[in-house]
Amino acid sequence: MTVPRLLLTVGLAAGIAFVGYLLGTRAGQDQSRKIRASAHKAARNAWTPEPKKDRTRIQKLAKRNAKKIDKAVHH
Numbered sequence: 001m002t003v004p005r006l007l008l009t010v011g012l013a014a015g016i017a018f019v020g021y022l023l024g025t026r027a028g029q030d031q032s033r034k035i036r037a038s039a040h041k042a043a044r045n046a047w048t049p050e051p052k053k054d055r056t057r058i059q060k061l062a063k064r065n066a067k068k069i070d071k072a073v074h075h
Helices: 003-024 026-046 050-064 066-073
Strands: none
Touching: 003 026, 050 066
16 A cells, blocks of 8 residues: 555545534534534625725734834834
């Protein structure tokens, strides 16, 4: 068996074991729910304007305080 094929086989076995753990134990089910909820939240946030608004707000704040920031860094 070649090394890439061996790595693929080991990787698949580890992945299957991990999925089995997640689905088979109560703690795993809870963790799976948390992971799914985080994934759904990330997907929703990817399509909403809030991150762009936050980035714009932070950029404006940095521009307003650039002299203070520079002075604090290079004191």
